[in-house]
Amino acid sequence: MPKSDLIAGIVLLVFGLTMLAVVIPTQTSEGGDATISPALLPQICSVGITGLAVLLTLQATGRLRRGMAAGVAVPAAEWWALLAVLLAVGAAIALFVWVSPAVAAVLLIVGPMLYMGERRIWLLAGIPAALLIGAWFLFYRVLGTAIG
Amino acid sequence: MDSFLPVLEAAFAPGNLAWILFGVTLGYLVGALPGLGKGTATAVAIPLTFYLSPLAAIAFLVGIAKGSTAGSAVSAILLNTPGEPSSTPTAMAGYPLARAGKAQKALKMGLFASVIGDLFSTIVLILVAQELAEYALGIGPVELTGILAFSLVFIAGLSGRSMIKGLIAGLFGILVSCIGLEVETGSPRLTFGLIEVYDGLPLIPVAIGMLALSEMMIQIGQRQRLQEEADLLRGSGIREDRVVTLGDWRRSARAILRGCLIGTGVGILPGLGASVGSFLSYGAERRASGRGADFEETGAIEGVAAAESADNAVVPASFVPLFAIGIPGSVIAAILIGAFTIQGITPGPLLFLENRDLILGVYMSMIAASLFLLLIGYFGQNVFARIVRVSPALVMPIVVFLCCLGAYLQGGGAFGIGVMALFGVIGFFAKKYDFSFVTFLIGFVIGPSFELSLRQTLGLVTDVSELLDHPVALVFGVLAVFGVWRLTVLQRRQREAIVGD
Numbered sequence: 001m002p003k004s005d006l007i008a009g010i011v012l013l014v015f016g017l018t019m020l021a022v023v024i025p026t027q028t029s030e031g032g033d034a035t036i037s038p039a040l041l042p043q044i045c046s047v048g049i050t051g052l053a054v055l056l057t058l059q060a061t062g063r064l065r066r067g068m069a070a071g072v073a074v075p076a077a078e079w080w081a082l083l084a085v086l087l088a089v090g091a092a093i094a095l096f097v098w099v100s101p102a103v104a105a106v107l108l109i110v111g112p113m114l115y116m117g118e119r120r121i122w123l124l125a126g127i128p129a130a131l132l133i134g135a136w137f138l139f140y141r142v143l144g145t146a147i148g
Numbered sequence: 149m150d151s152f153l154p155v156l157e158a159a160f161a162p163g164n165l166a167w168i169l170f171g172v173t174l175g176y177l178v179g180a181l182p183g184l185g186k187g188t189a190t191a192v193a194i195p196l197t198f199y200l201s202p203l204a205a206i207a208f209l210v211g212i213a214k215g216s217t218a219g220s221a222v223s224a225i226l227l228n229t230p231g232e233p234s235s236t237p238t239a240m241a242g243y244p245l246a247r248a249g250k251a252q253k254a255l256k257m258g259l260f261a262s263v264i265g266d267l268f269s270t271i272v273l274i275l276v277a278q279e280l281a282e283y284a285l286g287i288g289p290v291e292l293t294g295i296l297a298f299s300l301v302f303i304a305g306l307s308g309r310s311m312i313k314g315l316i317a318g319l320f321g322i323l324v325s326c327i328g329l330e331v332e333t334g335s336p337r338l339t340f341g342l343i344e345v346y347d348g349l350p351l352i353p354v355a356i357g358m359l360a361l362s363e364m365m366i367q368i369g370q371r372q373r374l375q376e377e378a379d380l381l382r383g384s385g386i387r388e389d390r391v392v393t394l395g396d397w398r399r400s401a402r403a404i405l406r407g408c409l410i411g412t413g414v415g416i417l418p419g420l421g422a423s424v425g426s427f428l429s430y431g432a433e434r435r436a437s438g439r440g441a442d443f444e445e446t447g448a449i450e451g452v453a454a455a456e457s458a459d460n461a462v463v464p465a466s467f468v469p470l471f472a473i474g475i476p477g478s479v480i481a482a483i484l485i486g487a488f489t490i491q492g493i494t495p496g497p498l499l500f501l502e503n504r505d506l507i508l509g510v511y512m513s514m515i516a517a518s519l520f521l522l523l524i525g526y527f528g529q530n531v532f533a534r535i536v537r538v539s540p541a542l543v544m545p546i547v548v549f550l551c552c553l554g555a556y557l558q559g560g561g562a563f564g565i566g567v568m569a570l571f572g573v574i575g576f577f578a579k580k581y582d583f584s585f586v587t588f589l590i591g592f593v594i595g596p597s598f599e600l601s602l603r604q605t606l607g608l609v610t611d612v613s614e615l616l617d618h619p620v621a622l623v624f625g626v627l628a629v630f631g632v633w634r635l636t637v638l639q640r641r642q643r644e645a646i647v648g649d
Contacts, residue, residue, distance in 0.1 A: 004580075004581050004582075005581075008583070012316060023338065024338070027336075027337065027339065027340060028330075028335075029330075029333065029335035029336070029337070035607055036332070036606055036607075038330035038332070038335060038337050041322065041326055041595075041599050042323055042326045042337070045319045045320070045322050045323035045326070046323065048315065048319045049316055049319050052312050052315055052316045055312050059312070073580045074580045075369070077369045078365070078369030078576075079369075081365050082365045082573070082576055084368065085361070085364060085548060085572070086569060086573070088548070089548075089552065089568075089569045090569070092552065092565070093562050093565055093566065096562055097562060105549065105552075108545075108548060108549050109545045109548075109549045110545075112368065112545035112548050113541055113542070113545045116368060116371050116540065116541035116544060116545070117371070117541055118539070118542065123542065127542060127545070127546065131546060131549055138196070
């Protein structure tokens with residue numbers, strides 16, 4: 001899909017240039033007496049990514065000019081799924097830090113279940129309960145360690 | 149012999165066997181569920197291994213990898229939905245059989261071929277890895293740099309459809325591996341002041357994010373299709389209890405043998421992956437049978453046998469470069485490096501000198517896992533056939549929870565979950581935009597070794613002419629350059645052929 005390749009090429013080009021111009025100089029020390037600069041490998045990788053991103057962009061532009069179908073890389077349903085999972089994980093982290101691990105775990109399981117259309121109360125209650133009890137039994141009883 | 153007895157005792161101790169059995173069962177279960185593959189299964193299970201002995205931990209993970217590879221045939225045959233891409237040929241030849249009421253027969257033949265392929269490849273691993281490791285002991289840093297560069301190029305070219313994207317993924321993996329304290333000076337590098345990443349980004353949350361969480365995001369987005377497939381089977385009632393007859397064995401024996409050889413060969417070469425093995429084997433059997441499109445129209449028991457034997461032979465064979473040289477040739481091998489590291493063991497040629505008993509124990513456990521695979525698959529067939537019908541709305545949230553649990557345990561708490569979520573997003577876009585996440589993970593895993601050997605090389609070789617003293621490195625360097633050129637040309641031809649069609 002040339003259009004998605006074009007987008008990917010441009011994003012990677014910006015990423016590579018940002019790494020070379022901003023991130024590597026500010027986030028890597030000079031190295032002092034080191035035989036080889038600590039920045040060497042990150043620079044090699046960033047130069048490589050930038051160069052290859054240019055090639056990818058040019059290749060995609062050429063294919064678009066030749067009239068190849070643009071295509072859609074990510075359908076709307078998958079964008080929503082990405083957002084839903086990230087929201088569930090983000091909210092679970094917040095609940096984990098400020099409320100309790102058990103509440104965070106329940107949200108992490110029930111949130112995606114509701115998003116996927118599950119409405120049966122006994123499953124919405126039973127699956128988190130079974131998983132939490134199972135995790136507690138496995139880690140605390142069988143393996144003899146602690147979570148949290 | 150005396151020194152071998154404790155190894156046997158450890159490998160066949162009830163506790164170890166129980167973990168192998170648990171691993172194979174769990175793997176088979178996850179593999180049977182549509183959309184879940186061996187990468188997801190193994191990555192999610194790693195946290196369970198933190199508290200196990202090294203042998204039980206590795207044996208458990210190998211059991212999961214073997215179980216999920218074989219289990220993916222269940223959803224491929226019954227739902228026409230391969231658990232992972234390498235089971236696609238199984239679906240092509242097996243689903244028509246299921247529609248014709250021969251699901252039990254296809255499932256059984258798939259299982260037998262899987263076990264034979266897996267066992268064959270395990271034996272090859274046992275015979276080859278140590279021999280190769282002895283040669284690898286003579287490899288210096290210059291040669292290692294050449295071999296690692298060649299492996300990455302090879303993997304980049306073969307694990308995706310575009311060499312450019314493969315190389316970007318590999319370089320991105322190495323770049324991410326640079327995060328943390330620099331080896332020589334100990335100064336922070338690309339850390340943004342975060343103390344949590346001074347030891348580098350933890351492998352397991354990165355792997356779980358790239359493999360499992362990103363896959364869940366995609367699968368949840370396709371929930372309607374998955375639900376429809378599950379519903380379709382519920383109403384079909386097409387299964388019929390049939391056995392594998394002597395005639396089926398006669399038709400399939402040659403396909404299984406060829407599949408074992410192809411799968412093992414493909415597995416030993418880094419980066420080719422199980423899909424290449426199963427498609428090559430299936431294609432070869434389709435040509436040899438002379439039945440052509442009939443294979444997909446009416447189904448073919450020998451097609452199932454060819455695909456499954458090769459698919460399952462790839463997994464143990466992909467451990468050859470891991471055990472002998474320390475290079476992960478597949479996702480499973482890359483995840484196993486994480487498990488070895490957690491246990492304080494470095495895979496590579498020294499493994500056979502420093503941890504000989506462990507590696508022998510792993511070999512014994514792998515054979516035991518093959519036998520468990522047969523038992524679990526055979527007696528649990530009806531159970532697994534029912535499990536594929538479970539609604540994705542129940543399965544996916546459980547996997548998301550297990551992903552977070554794993555990232556939490558190995559990634560230092562909530563920080564690990566954050567790392568997993570970040571790489572889940574990167575993995576999501578990598579998959580959607582066709583960048584090889586396999587190459588990324590392998591680049592991330594071999595990054596530190598590559599940097600170390602590159603530094604040593606630059607210290608040892610001050611003039612280009614000195615490379616002539618290192619012919620092995622030169623050969624691999626030339627092969628890497630040739631590989632870039634050749635694979636790019638091949639991929640361009642493939643693209644042009646697709647456009648032409």
